[in-house]
Amino acid sequence: MKSSLRLSDLTRCFQGVAPSLIATADGRGVPNVTYVSQVYYVDDEHVALSCQFFNKTRRNLDENPRACVEMFDPLTMQAYRLRLKFIRSEKQGPLFDTMSARIEAIASATGMKGIFRLIAADVFDVLSLEKVDGFLVEDRPAVEAEAPSLEGRRSEVRGLQWVSERINRAADLESLLDAALQALDEYFQFAHTSVHLYDEASGRLTTLASRGYGDRGIGAEVPLGQGLIGTAARDRQVLRFSMLDSDLSYGRAIRREASGDRVCEDIPLPGLPDAQSVLVIPLTVGHRLVGVLSAESRDPMRFGEWHEAYLQIIGNQIALGIDRIIERSSAEAEAEAMPAARPAAPSRAKARKRRTLTYYRKDEAIFVDGEYLIRNIPARILWKLLDESQRTGRTEFTNREVRLDESLGLPAVKDNFESRLILLRHRLKEKCPDVQIVSTGRGRFALQTDAAIEMIER
Protein backbone atom coordinates (compact mmCIF):
# COMPACT_ATOMS: atom_id res chain seq x y z
CA MET A 1 0.00 0.00 0.00
CA LYS A 2 1.64 3.26 -1.11
CA SER A 3 0.23 6.24 0.76
CA SER A 4 1.41 8.63 3.44
CA LEU A 5 -1.98 8.10 5.04
CA ARG A 6 -2.15 4.98 7.19
CA LEU A 7 -5.20 2.93 8.15
CA SER A 8 -4.24 3.39 11.79
CA ASP A 9 -4.76 7.15 11.28
CA LEU A 10 -8.44 6.50 10.62
CA THR A 11 -9.55 4.91 13.89
CA ARG A 12 -12.81 6.88 13.96
CA CYS A 13 -13.80 5.45 10.57
CA PHE A 14 -13.49 1.92 11.95
CA GLN A 15 -15.88 2.40 14.86
CA GLY A 16 -18.96 1.53 12.87
CA VAL A 17 -20.64 4.87 13.53
CA ALA A 18 -21.17 5.79 9.88
CA PRO A 19 -21.83 2.94 7.45
CA SER A 20 -19.30 2.49 4.65
CA LEU A 21 -19.93 1.87 0.96
CA ILE A 22 -18.58 -1.12 -0.91
CA ALA A 23 -18.58 -1.64 -4.67
CA THR A 24 -17.78 -4.97 -6.33
CA ALA A 25 -18.24 -6.33 -9.82
CA ASP A 26 -19.14 -9.80 -11.04
CA GLY A 27 -17.23 -11.81 -13.66
CA ARG A 28 -19.21 -10.16 -16.47
CA GLY A 29 -18.29 -6.65 -15.28
CA VAL A 30 -21.66 -5.75 -13.75
CA PRO A 31 -21.12 -3.48 -10.73
CA ASN A 32 -22.87 -3.85 -7.39
CA VAL A 33 -22.88 -1.32 -4.58
CA THR A 34 -24.10 -1.58 -1.02
CA TYR A 35 -23.52 -0.45 2.56
CA VAL A 36 -21.49 -2.28 5.15
CA SER A 37 -22.12 -1.40 8.77
CA GLN A 38 -18.51 -1.72 9.83
CA VAL A 39 -15.08 -2.18 8.30
CA TYR A 40 -12.70 -3.86 10.74
CA TYR A 41 -9.12 -2.72 11.05
CA VAL A 42 -6.75 -5.71 11.02
CA ASP A 43 -3.39 -3.98 10.54
CA ASP A 44 -2.02 -1.20 8.34
CA GLU A 45 -2.13 -3.49 5.30
CA HIS A 46 -5.42 -5.34 5.88
CA VAL A 47 -9.07 -4.82 6.70
CA ALA A 48 -11.89 -7.31 7.25
CA LEU A 49 -15.60 -7.38 6.53
CA SER A 50 -18.15 -9.59 8.19
CA CYS A 51 -19.78 -12.27 6.07
CA GLN A 52 -23.20 -13.01 7.57
CA PHE A 53 -25.09 -13.97 4.44
CA PHE A 54 -23.87 -15.30 1.13
CA ASN A 55 -25.02 -12.11 -0.57
CA LYS A 56 -24.27 -10.55 -3.95
CA THR A 57 -21.14 -8.79 -2.69
CA ARG A 58 -19.78 -12.07 -1.42
CA ARG A 59 -20.61 -13.92 -4.64
CA ASN A 60 -18.97 -11.17 -6.69
CA LEU A 61 -15.77 -11.44 -4.67
CA ASP A 62 -15.50 -15.10 -5.61
CA GLU A 63 -15.65 -14.10 -9.28
CA ASN A 64 -13.61 -10.90 -9.02
CA PRO A 65 -11.64 -10.27 -5.80
CA ARG A 66 -11.36 -6.51 -6.27
CA ALA A 67 -13.47 -4.11 -4.25
CA CYS A 68 -13.67 -0.41 -3.51
CA VAL A 69 -14.71 0.85 -0.07
CA GLU A 70 -15.54 4.39 0.95
CA MET A 71 -15.44 5.12 4.69
CA PHE A 72 -16.47 8.27 6.55
CA ASP A 73 -15.08 10.02 9.56
CA PRO A 74 -18.17 10.42 11.77
CA LEU A 75 -16.91 13.66 13.30
CA THR A 76 -15.93 15.49 10.13
CA MET A 77 -17.75 13.49 7.42
CA GLN A 78 -14.50 13.37 5.45
CA ALA A 79 -14.54 10.38 3.07
CA TYR A 80 -11.63 7.97 2.51
CA ARG A 81 -11.39 5.48 -0.34
CA LEU A 82 -9.78 2.06 -0.08
CA ARG A 83 -8.96 -0.22 -3.03
CA LEU A 84 -9.11 -3.78 -1.81
CA LYS A 85 -8.33 -7.30 -2.91
CA PHE A 86 -10.12 -10.16 -1.21
CA ILE A 87 -7.59 -12.71 0.02
CA ARG A 88 -9.27 -15.16 2.39
CA SER A 89 -12.20 -16.03 4.64
CA GLU A 90 -11.38 -16.85 8.25
CA LYS A 91 -13.83 -19.08 10.07
CA GLN A 92 -11.91 -19.30 13.33
CA GLY A 93 -9.11 -17.55 15.16
CA PRO A 94 -8.79 -14.26 17.05
CA LEU A 95 -10.13 -12.02 14.25
CA PHE A 96 -13.17 -14.24 13.74
CA ASP A 97 -13.78 -14.42 17.50
CA THR A 98 -13.63 -10.64 17.90
CA MET A 99 -16.02 -9.97 15.04
CA SER A 100 -18.29 -12.84 16.01
CA ALA A 101 -18.62 -11.74 19.64
CA ARG A 102 -19.75 -8.33 18.50
CA ILE A 103 -22.37 -9.72 16.15
CA GLU A 104 -23.60 -12.28 18.66
CA ALA A 105 -23.95 -9.58 21.30
CA ILE A 106 -26.22 -7.59 19.00
CA ALA A 107 -28.10 -10.76 18.02
CA SER A 108 -28.63 -11.72 21.64
CA ALA A 109 -29.81 -8.24 22.59
CA THR A 110 -32.29 -8.13 19.71
CA GLY A 111 -33.67 -11.66 19.95
CA MET A 112 -31.87 -12.78 16.79
CA LYS A 113 -29.57 -15.33 18.43
CA GLY A 114 -28.72 -18.15 16.05
CA ILE A 115 -30.10 -16.29 13.04
CA PHE A 116 -27.88 -13.26 13.01
CA ARG A 117 -24.39 -14.74 13.14
CA LEU A 118 -20.97 -14.47 11.59
CA ILE A 119 -20.21 -17.01 8.89
CA ALA A 120 -16.70 -15.76 8.17
CA ALA A 121 -14.35 -12.83 8.56
CA ASP A 122 -13.44 -11.84 5.01
CA VAL A 123 -9.92 -10.44 4.93
CA PHE A 124 -8.69 -7.99 2.26
CA ASP A 125 -5.34 -6.63 1.21
CA VAL A 126 -5.50 -2.85 1.14
CA LEU A 127 -3.98 -1.91 -2.22
CA SER A 128 -4.39 1.83 -1.73
CA LEU A 129 -5.86 4.35 0.64
CA GLU A 130 -6.71 7.93 -0.24
CA LYS A 131 -8.60 10.85 1.16
CA VAL A 132 -11.49 11.74 -1.17
CA ASP A 133 -10.50 15.28 -2.14
CA GLY A 134 -13.36 17.68 -2.73
CA PHE A 135 -15.84 15.62 -0.68
CA LEU A 136 -16.34 18.47 1.79
CA VAL A 137 -16.88 22.15 1.22
CA GLU A 138 -13.78 24.18 1.99
CA ASP A 139 -15.15 26.64 4.55
CA ARG A 140 -16.52 24.06 6.97
CA PRO A 141 -16.02 24.58 10.71
CA ALA A 142 -13.00 22.95 12.30
CA VAL A 143 -13.49 19.86 14.46
CA GLU A 144 -11.43 19.19 17.55
CA ALA A 145 -8.77 16.53 17.22
CA GLU A 146 -9.53 13.18 18.85
CA ALA A 147 -6.17 12.58 20.50
CA PRO A 148 -6.24 13.26 24.22
CA SER A 149 -4.09 16.11 25.42
CA LEU A 150 -0.86 15.50 27.27
CA GLU A 151 -2.61 16.84 30.36
CA GLY A 152 -5.36 14.29 29.79
CA ARG A 153 -2.83 11.50 29.51
CA ARG A 154 -1.07 12.63 32.69
CA SER A 155 -4.40 12.60 34.47
CA GLU A 156 -5.11 9.10 33.19
CA VAL A 157 -1.72 7.85 34.36
CA ARG A 158 -2.37 9.38 37.77
CA GLY A 159 -5.75 7.67 37.69
CA LEU A 160 -4.12 4.33 36.97
CA GLN A 161 -1.70 4.85 39.82
CA TRP A 162 -4.59 5.77 42.13
CA VAL A 163 -6.64 2.74 41.13
CA SER A 164 -3.67 0.42 41.61
CA GLU A 165 -3.05 1.73 45.08
CA ARG A 166 -6.68 1.55 46.13
CA ILE A 167 -7.09 -1.95 44.75
CA ASN A 168 -3.93 -3.04 46.49
CA ARG A 169 -5.04 -1.60 49.80
CA ALA A 170 -8.68 -2.67 49.62
CA ALA A 171 -9.60 -4.72 52.67
CA ASP A 172 -12.78 -6.04 51.17
CA LEU A 173 -14.56 -6.46 47.90
CA GLU A 174 -16.95 -3.58 48.42
CA SER A 175 -14.24 -0.96 48.96
CA LEU A 176 -12.26 -2.35 46.02
CA LEU A 177 -15.15 -2.02 43.60
CA ASP A 178 -16.24 1.37 44.93
CA ALA A 179 -12.71 2.71 44.61
CA ALA A 180 -12.31 1.40 41.08
CA LEU A 181 -15.58 2.91 39.83
CA GLN A 182 -14.89 6.18 41.63
CA ALA A 183 -11.52 6.42 39.88
CA LEU A 184 -13.08 5.73 36.50
CA ASP A 185 -15.50 8.57 37.12
CA GLU A 186 -13.07 11.10 38.55
CA TYR A 187 -10.02 10.46 36.40
CA PHE A 188 -11.58 9.29 33.15
CA GLN A 189 -15.05 10.85 33.31
CA PHE A 190 -16.68 7.44 32.85
CA ALA A 191 -19.78 8.44 34.77
CA HIS A 192 -21.90 5.34 34.17
CA THR A 193 -20.13 2.12 35.09
CA SER A 194 -20.94 -1.22 36.68
CA VAL A 195 -19.18 -4.40 37.75
CA HIS A 196 -20.83 -7.79 37.40
CA LEU A 197 -19.34 -10.79 39.21
CA TYR A 198 -19.45 -14.25 37.70
CA ASP A 199 -20.84 -17.13 39.71
CA GLU A 200 -19.56 -20.35 38.26
CA ALA A 201 -22.17 -22.46 40.06
CA SER A 202 -25.16 -20.69 38.51
CA GLY A 203 -23.45 -19.65 35.27
CA ARG A 204 -24.72 -16.11 35.82
CA LEU A 205 -23.26 -12.67 36.35
CA THR A 206 -24.58 -10.56 39.20
CA THR A 207 -24.29 -6.77 39.37
CA LEU A 208 -22.35 -6.03 42.51
CA ALA A 209 -21.37 -2.40 42.08
CA SER A 210 -22.47 0.49 39.94
CA ARG A 211 -21.90 4.21 39.65
CA GLY A 212 -24.01 6.80 37.91
CA TYR A 213 -27.29 4.88 38.16
CA GLY A 214 -28.30 5.75 41.72
CA ASP A 215 -29.06 2.65 43.79
CA ARG A 216 -30.56 0.83 40.87
CA GLY A 217 -29.36 -2.42 39.47
CA ILE A 218 -27.46 -4.01 42.34
CA GLY A 219 -28.33 -7.70 42.29
CA ALA A 220 -29.36 -7.79 38.64
CA GLU A 221 -28.45 -11.09 37.01
CA VAL A 222 -27.39 -11.92 33.47
CA PRO A 223 -26.90 -15.46 32.14
CA LEU A 224 -23.64 -16.14 30.38
CA GLY A 225 -24.04 -15.45 26.66
CA GLN A 226 -27.00 -13.10 27.00
CA GLY A 227 -26.82 -9.50 25.84
CA LEU A 228 -23.67 -7.43 25.62
CA ILE A 229 -22.46 -8.24 29.15
CA GLY A 230 -23.21 -11.96 28.95
CA THR A 231 -21.61 -12.28 25.52
CA ALA A 232 -18.45 -10.39 26.52
CA ALA A 233 -18.19 -12.71 29.52
CA ARG A 234 -18.82 -15.95 27.65
CA ASP A 235 -16.40 -15.15 24.83
CA ARG A 236 -13.85 -13.34 27.01
CA GLN A 237 -13.97 -10.57 24.41
CA VAL A 238 -13.97 -6.82 24.80
CA LEU A 239 -17.03 -5.30 23.12
CA ARG A 240 -16.98 -1.66 22.09
CA PHE A 241 -19.98 -0.10 20.40
CA SER A 242 -20.06 3.43 19.09
CA MET A 243 -23.48 4.83 18.29
CA LEU A 244 -25.53 1.78 19.16
CA ASP A 245 -27.41 0.96 16.04
CA SER A 246 -31.14 1.28 15.85
CA ASP A 247 -31.65 -2.51 15.89
CA LEU A 248 -29.96 -2.77 19.26
CA SER A 249 -31.93 0.13 20.70
CA TYR A 250 -35.12 -1.41 19.33
CA GLY A 251 -34.29 -4.80 20.86
CA ARG A 252 -33.65 -3.19 24.22
CA ALA A 253 -36.95 -1.38 24.09
CA ILE A 254 -38.78 -4.64 23.33
CA ARG A 255 -37.02 -6.39 26.18
CA ARG A 256 -37.92 -3.60 28.57
CA GLU A 257 -41.55 -3.73 27.50
CA ALA A 258 -41.71 -7.51 27.66
CA SER A 259 -40.22 -7.79 31.13
CA GLY A 260 -42.77 -5.52 32.78
CA ASP A 261 -45.22 -8.25 33.89
CA ARG A 262 -42.87 -10.90 35.19
CA VAL A 263 -43.63 -11.35 38.86
CA CYS A 264 -40.33 -12.63 40.13
CA GLU A 265 -38.26 -10.93 37.49
CA ASP A 266 -34.64 -10.16 38.17
CA ILE A 267 -33.71 -6.64 39.03
CA PRO A 268 -33.22 -4.68 35.76
CA LEU A 269 -29.59 -4.20 34.82
CA PRO A 270 -28.24 -0.75 35.53
CA GLY A 271 -28.24 1.05 32.21
CA LEU A 272 -28.89 4.31 30.40
CA PRO A 273 -32.03 4.04 28.29
CA ASP A 274 -30.44 6.36 25.74
CA ALA A 275 -26.86 5.03 25.77
CA GLN A 276 -25.10 5.65 22.48
CA SER A 277 -21.83 3.94 23.19
CA VAL A 278 -20.89 0.98 25.35
CA LEU A 279 -17.62 -0.60 26.38
CA VAL A 280 -17.78 -4.03 28.02
CA ILE A 281 -14.61 -5.62 29.35
CA PRO A 282 -14.38 -9.18 30.67
CA LEU A 283 -12.45 -9.45 33.93
CA THR A 284 -10.27 -12.54 33.79
CA VAL A 285 -7.39 -14.08 35.67
CA GLY A 286 -5.62 -16.26 33.15
CA HIS A 287 -8.51 -17.83 31.29
CA ARG A 288 -10.76 -17.88 34.33
CA LEU A 289 -13.67 -15.46 34.24
CA VAL A 290 -14.08 -13.31 37.33
CA GLY A 291 -16.65 -10.83 36.06
CA VAL A 292 -17.35 -7.99 33.67
CA LEU A 293 -16.72 -4.26 33.79
CA SER A 294 -19.18 -2.18 31.78
CA ALA A 295 -19.18 1.53 30.88
CA GLU A 296 -21.85 3.48 28.99
CA SER A 297 -22.20 6.97 27.63
CA ARG A 298 -24.72 9.12 25.82
CA ASP A 299 -21.90 10.37 23.60
CA PRO A 300 -21.78 8.15 20.48
CA MET A 301 -18.02 8.62 20.18
CA ARG A 302 -17.15 8.33 23.86
CA PHE A 303 -14.99 5.21 23.74
CA GLY A 304 -12.03 5.02 21.40
CA GLU A 305 -9.22 2.51 21.11
CA TRP A 306 -7.27 4.37 23.75
CA HIS A 307 -10.10 4.01 26.27
CA GLU A 308 -10.48 0.34 25.42
CA ALA A 309 -6.79 -0.33 26.01
CA TYR A 310 -6.78 1.74 29.16
CA LEU A 311 -9.88 0.20 30.63
CA GLN A 312 -8.44 -3.24 29.96
CA ILE A 313 -5.45 -2.40 32.13
CA ILE A 314 -7.76 -1.25 34.90
CA GLY A 315 -9.94 -4.30 34.31
CA ASN A 316 -6.94 -6.56 34.83
CA GLN A 317 -6.15 -4.78 38.07
CA ILE A 318 -9.72 -5.14 39.27
CA ALA A 319 -9.82 -8.83 38.29
CA LEU A 320 -6.63 -9.55 40.20
CA GLY A 321 -7.89 -7.58 43.18
CA ILE A 322 -11.22 -9.42 43.25
CA ASP A 323 -9.45 -12.75 42.94
CA ARG A 324 -7.05 -11.88 45.75
CA ILE A 325 -9.83 -10.90 48.11
CA ILE A 326 -11.94 -13.95 47.33
CA GLU A 327 -8.95 -16.26 47.78
CA ARG A 328 -8.02 -14.59 51.05
CA SER A 329 -11.57 -14.72 52.29
CA SER A 330 -11.80 -18.45 51.52
CA ALA A 331 -8.46 -19.13 53.18
CA GLU A 332 -9.48 -17.22 56.29
CA ALA A 333 -12.68 -19.16 56.51
CA GLU A 334 -10.72 -22.40 56.32
CA ALA A 335 -8.23 -21.36 58.96
CA GLU A 336 -10.69 -19.72 61.29
CA ALA A 337 -10.70 -21.63 64.53
CA MET A 338 -13.09 -19.49 66.50
CA PRO A 339 -16.30 -21.13 67.56
CA ALA A 340 -19.56 -19.89 66.26
CA ALA A 341 -20.83 -16.84 68.03
CA ARG A 342 -22.84 -17.52 71.13
CA PRO A 343 -26.40 -16.41 71.49
CA ALA A 344 -26.24 -12.71 72.12
CA ALA A 345 -28.36 -9.83 73.15
CA PRO A 346 -31.52 -9.27 71.23
CA SER A 347 -31.77 -6.73 68.46
CA ARG A 348 -30.18 -3.37 69.15
CA ALA A 349 -33.43 -1.46 69.26
CA LYS A 350 -36.99 -1.98 70.16
CA ALA A 351 -39.05 -2.80 67.14
CA ARG A 352 -40.86 0.31 66.02
CA LYS A 353 -42.64 -0.88 62.93
CA ARG A 354 -43.58 -4.09 61.23
CA ARG A 355 -42.05 -5.70 58.15
CA THR A 356 -43.38 -8.81 56.48
CA LEU A 357 -40.82 -10.93 54.70
CA THR A 358 -42.16 -13.74 52.55
CA TYR A 359 -39.94 -16.53 51.28
CA TYR A 360 -41.21 -18.23 48.14
CA ARG A 361 -39.46 -21.57 48.36
CA LYS A 362 -40.20 -22.61 44.79
CA ASP A 363 -38.70 -19.42 43.36
CA GLU A 364 -36.13 -19.15 46.16
CA ALA A 365 -37.04 -15.50 46.41
CA ILE A 366 -37.79 -13.20 49.32
CA PHE A 367 -40.29 -10.36 49.06
CA VAL A 368 -40.53 -7.60 51.65
CA ASP A 369 -44.02 -6.16 52.13
CA GLY A 370 -44.92 -7.57 48.74
CA GLU A 371 -41.90 -6.15 46.92
CA TYR A 372 -39.11 -8.24 45.49
CA LEU A 373 -35.98 -8.23 47.64
CA ILE A 374 -33.58 -11.00 46.67
CA ARG A 375 -33.34 -14.55 45.45
CA ASN A 376 -31.15 -17.67 45.32
CA ILE A 377 -28.24 -18.12 47.71
CA PRO A 378 -28.35 -14.60 49.24
CA ALA A 379 -32.07 -15.19 49.92
CA ARG A 380 -31.29 -18.48 51.65
CA ILE A 381 -28.59 -16.78 53.73
CA LEU A 382 -30.95 -14.02 54.84
CA TRP A 383 -33.69 -16.53 55.69
CA LYS A 384 -31.30 -18.59 57.77
CA LEU A 385 -30.11 -15.52 59.68
CA LEU A 386 -33.61 -14.25 60.34
CA ASP A 387 -34.82 -17.69 61.37
CA GLU A 388 -31.89 -18.23 63.72
CA SER A 389 -32.33 -14.77 65.16
CA GLN A 390 -36.03 -15.28 65.81
CA ARG A 391 -35.57 -18.77 67.28
CA THR A 392 -32.55 -18.14 69.50
CA GLY A 393 -32.20 -14.37 69.77
CA ARG A 394 -28.77 -14.52 68.20
CA THR A 395 -27.68 -11.52 66.19
CA GLU A 396 -23.98 -12.19 65.66
CA PHE A 397 -22.62 -14.68 63.18
CA THR A 398 -19.34 -15.72 61.63
CA ASN A 399 -18.72 -16.08 57.93
CA ARG A 400 -17.38 -19.55 58.58
CA GLU A 401 -20.46 -21.00 60.23
CA VAL A 402 -22.68 -19.69 57.44
CA ARG A 403 -20.31 -21.03 54.81
CA LEU A 404 -20.34 -24.46 56.38
CA ASP A 405 -24.13 -24.66 56.41
CA GLU A 406 -24.80 -27.19 53.67
CA SER A 407 -28.47 -26.25 53.45
CA LEU A 408 -27.43 -22.96 51.80
CA GLY A 409 -25.92 -24.76 48.81
CA LEU A 410 -22.74 -22.70 48.59
CA PRO A 411 -20.14 -24.18 46.24
CA ALA A 412 -17.32 -25.99 48.02
CA VAL A 413 -14.66 -23.99 46.19
CA LYS A 414 -14.74 -20.26 45.50
CA ASP A 415 -18.10 -19.76 47.11
CA ASN A 416 -18.13 -15.97 46.52
CA PHE A 417 -19.56 -15.64 50.01
CA GLU A 418 -18.35 -12.11 50.45
CA SER A 419 -19.91 -10.94 47.20
CA ARG A 420 -23.22 -12.54 48.17
CA LEU A 421 -23.11 -10.73 51.50
CA ILE A 422 -22.39 -7.41 49.75
CA LEU A 423 -25.31 -8.00 47.44
CA LEU A 424 -27.58 -8.82 50.37
CA ARG A 425 -26.44 -5.73 52.26
CA HIS A 426 -27.11 -3.48 49.23
CA ARG A 427 -30.53 -4.93 48.58
CA LEU A 428 -31.55 -4.60 52.25
CA LYS A 429 -30.34 -1.01 52.29
CA GLU A 430 -32.42 -0.26 49.24
CA LYS A 431 -35.58 -2.21 49.96
CA CYS A 432 -35.64 -2.91 53.69
CA PRO A 433 -33.38 -0.54 55.63
CA ASP A 434 -34.88 -1.74 58.93
CA VAL A 435 -32.84 -4.90 58.55
CA GLN A 436 -29.09 -4.47 58.24
CA ILE A 437 -26.07 -6.70 58.02
CA VAL A 438 -23.18 -4.95 59.71
CA SER A 439 -19.57 -6.07 59.81
CA THR A 440 -18.34 -6.56 63.38
CA GLY A 441 -14.77 -7.56 62.60
CA ARG A 442 -12.85 -9.82 60.30
CA GLY A 443 -15.03 -12.76 59.37
CA ARG A 444 -17.92 -11.64 61.60
CA PHE A 445 -21.12 -9.73 61.12
CA ALA A 446 -24.30 -8.83 62.96
CA LEU A 447 -27.92 -8.84 61.92
CA GLN A 448 -29.58 -5.64 63.13
CA THR A 449 -33.32 -5.11 62.98
CA ASP A 450 -35.23 -1.96 63.75
CA ALA A 451 -38.65 -3.40 63.03
CA ALA A 452 -40.77 -6.32 64.09
CA ILE A 453 -40.17 -8.97 61.47
CA GLU A 454 -42.91 -11.31 60.41
CA MET A 455 -41.59 -14.30 58.47
CA ILE A 456 -43.90 -16.16 56.10
CA GLU A 457 -42.81 -19.16 54.09
CA ARG A 458 -44.72 -20.33 51.02
Added chain:
Amino acid sequence: MDNRLRKGLEPGVSVIVGSVDAVGNPACCRAVALKSDDDLATVTVFVPTATGQETIANVAATRRLAIVTTHPISHCATQLKGIVQTTRLAREDEHAFVTEHFDSFGGVLNVVGYPPRLTRSVVRWPAYALEMRVEEIYEQSPGPKAGTRLR
Protein backbone atom coordinates in the same frame (compact mmCIF):
# COMPACT_ATOMS: atom_id res chain seq x y z
CA MET B 1 -45.10 2.25 -10.15
CA ASP B 2 -46.01 0.32 -7.01
CA ASN B 3 -45.53 1.66 -3.51
CA ARG B 4 -42.50 -0.49 -2.83
CA LEU B 5 -40.57 0.96 -5.77
CA ARG B 6 -41.80 4.46 -5.05
CA LYS B 7 -40.03 4.32 -1.65
CA GLY B 8 -36.70 4.46 -3.45
CA LEU B 9 -37.48 7.94 -4.71
CA GLU B 10 -38.94 9.38 -1.52
CA PRO B 11 -37.41 12.48 0.03
CA GLY B 12 -34.73 11.72 2.59
CA VAL B 13 -33.20 8.67 0.93
CA SER B 14 -29.47 8.20 0.73
CA VAL B 15 -28.16 7.55 -2.79
CA ILE B 16 -24.91 5.78 -3.69
CA VAL B 17 -23.55 4.58 -7.02
CA GLY B 18 -21.20 1.79 -8.09
CA SER B 19 -19.34 1.59 -11.38
CA VAL B 20 -16.61 -0.52 -12.92
CA ASP B 21 -13.76 0.20 -15.33
CA ALA B 22 -12.88 -1.76 -18.45
CA VAL B 23 -10.71 -4.26 -16.58
CA GLY B 24 -13.10 -4.95 -13.73
CA ASN B 25 -11.97 -2.50 -11.04
CA PRO B 26 -15.07 -1.35 -9.17
CA ALA B 27 -15.58 2.13 -7.70
CA CYS B 28 -18.18 3.67 -5.43
CA CYS B 29 -19.32 7.23 -4.90
CA ARG B 30 -21.95 9.08 -2.89
CA ALA B 31 -24.60 10.69 -5.06
CA VAL B 32 -26.68 13.70 -4.03
CA ALA B 33 -30.05 13.17 -5.73
CA LEU B 34 -32.09 10.77 -7.83
CA LYS B 35 -35.21 11.29 -9.93
CA SER B 36 -37.39 9.42 -12.38
CA ASP B 37 -40.19 10.81 -14.50
CA ASP B 38 -41.26 7.54 -16.13
CA ASP B 39 -41.89 5.01 -13.34
CA LEU B 40 -38.26 3.97 -13.09
CA ALA B 41 -37.90 3.05 -16.75
CA THR B 42 -35.08 5.58 -16.65
CA VAL B 43 -33.54 7.50 -13.75
CA THR B 44 -31.27 10.49 -13.47
CA VAL B 45 -28.70 10.32 -10.69
CA PHE B 46 -26.68 13.36 -9.65
CA VAL B 47 -23.05 12.95 -8.60
CA PRO B 48 -20.89 15.92 -7.46
CA THR B 49 -18.28 16.85 -10.04
CA ALA B 50 -15.70 17.14 -7.26
CA THR B 51 -15.93 13.45 -6.38
CA GLY B 52 -17.55 11.89 -9.42
CA GLN B 53 -14.65 11.90 -11.86
CA GLU B 54 -13.91 8.21 -11.52
CA THR B 55 -17.58 7.28 -11.91
CA ILE B 56 -17.76 9.35 -15.10
CA ALA B 57 -14.58 7.74 -16.47
CA ASN B 58 -15.86 4.24 -15.66
CA VAL B 59 -19.24 4.91 -17.23
CA ALA B 60 -17.49 6.23 -20.33
CA ALA B 61 -15.66 2.93 -20.54
CA THR B 62 -18.40 0.40 -19.66
CA ARG B 63 -21.69 2.37 -19.46
CA ARG B 64 -22.73 0.16 -16.54
CA LEU B 65 -23.96 1.66 -13.28
CA ALA B 66 -25.53 0.40 -10.04
CA ILE B 67 -27.53 2.77 -7.85
CA VAL B 68 -28.74 2.09 -4.31
CA THR B 69 -31.28 4.20 -2.48
CA THR B 70 -31.73 3.62 1.24
CA HIS B 71 -33.90 5.27 3.84
CA PRO B 72 -31.62 5.75 6.88
CA ILE B 73 -34.38 5.08 9.42
CA SER B 74 -36.41 2.26 7.90
CA HIS B 75 -33.37 0.76 6.08
CA CYS B 76 -35.69 0.17 3.13
CA ALA B 77 -33.24 -0.15 0.24
CA THR B 78 -33.49 -0.71 -3.50
CA GLN B 79 -30.73 -1.42 -6.03
CA LEU B 80 -31.18 -0.29 -9.64
CA LYS B 81 -28.86 -1.61 -12.34
CA GLY B 82 -28.65 -0.46 -15.89
CA ILE B 83 -26.92 1.23 -18.77
CA VAL B 84 -26.07 4.92 -18.74
CA GLN B 85 -27.33 6.60 -21.87
CA THR B 86 -26.29 10.17 -21.25
CA THR B 87 -23.72 11.85 -19.06
CA ARG B 88 -23.86 15.62 -18.76
CA LEU B 89 -23.37 18.48 -16.34
CA ALA B 90 -26.47 19.09 -14.26
CA ARG B 91 -28.36 22.16 -15.44
CA GLU B 92 -29.01 25.24 -13.35
CA ASP B 93 -32.74 24.46 -13.43
CA GLU B 94 -31.92 21.18 -11.62
CA HIS B 95 -29.97 22.91 -8.86
CA ALA B 96 -33.01 23.46 -6.64
CA PHE B 97 -34.08 19.80 -6.96
CA VAL B 98 -30.62 18.56 -6.02
CA THR B 99 -30.41 20.92 -3.06
CA GLU B 100 -33.86 19.98 -1.83
CA HIS B 101 -33.16 16.25 -2.20
CA PHE B 102 -29.90 16.40 -0.31
CA ASP B 103 -31.34 18.68 2.40
CA SER B 104 -34.12 16.13 2.97
CA PHE B 105 -31.46 13.45 3.39
CA GLY B 106 -29.65 15.73 5.87
CA GLY B 107 -32.93 16.16 7.76
CA VAL B 108 -33.34 12.40 8.15
CA LEU B 109 -29.71 12.03 9.21
CA ASN B 110 -30.32 14.68 11.85
CA VAL B 111 -33.05 12.47 13.31
CA VAL B 112 -30.60 9.59 13.70
CA GLY B 113 -27.95 11.73 15.33
CA TYR B 114 -25.89 13.47 12.66
CA PRO B 115 -25.98 17.24 13.23
CA PRO B 116 -26.94 19.36 10.20
CA ARG B 117 -23.50 21.02 10.15
CA LEU B 118 -22.07 17.66 9.02
CA THR B 119 -24.36 17.10 6.07
CA ARG B 120 -24.13 20.79 5.13
CA SER B 121 -20.38 20.35 4.82
CA VAL B 122 -20.71 17.72 2.07
CA VAL B 123 -20.25 19.04 -1.47
CA ARG B 124 -23.34 18.71 -3.67
CA TRP B 125 -22.93 21.21 -6.50
CA PRO B 126 -21.94 21.43 -9.32
CA ALA B 127 -22.95 17.91 -10.26
CA TYR B 128 -22.95 15.51 -13.17
CA ALA B 129 -26.30 14.11 -14.25
CA LEU B 130 -26.18 10.48 -15.38
CA GLU B 131 -29.29 9.29 -17.18
CA MET B 132 -29.61 5.52 -16.86
CA ARG B 133 -31.95 3.06 -18.53
CA VAL B 134 -33.01 0.73 -15.70
CA GLU B 135 -32.62 -2.95 -16.59
CA GLU B 136 -32.94 -4.65 -13.22
CA ILE B 137 -34.32 -3.67 -9.81
CA TYR B 138 -33.51 -5.59 -6.63
CA GLU B 139 -34.76 -5.58 -3.06
CA GLN B 140 -31.86 -4.59 -0.85
CA SER B 141 -33.52 -4.05 2.53
CA PRO B 142 -31.94 -6.25 5.22
CA GLY B 143 -33.80 -9.53 5.69
CA PRO B 144 -34.80 -12.71 3.93
CA LYS B 145 -35.92 -10.93 0.77
CA ALA B 146 -32.63 -9.11 0.20
CA GLY B 147 -31.41 -9.79 -3.32
CA THR B 148 -34.88 -10.61 -4.67
CA ARG B 149 -35.48 -9.15 -8.09
CA LEU B 150 -38.36 -6.66 -8.02
CA ARG B 151 -38.38 -5.91 -11.71
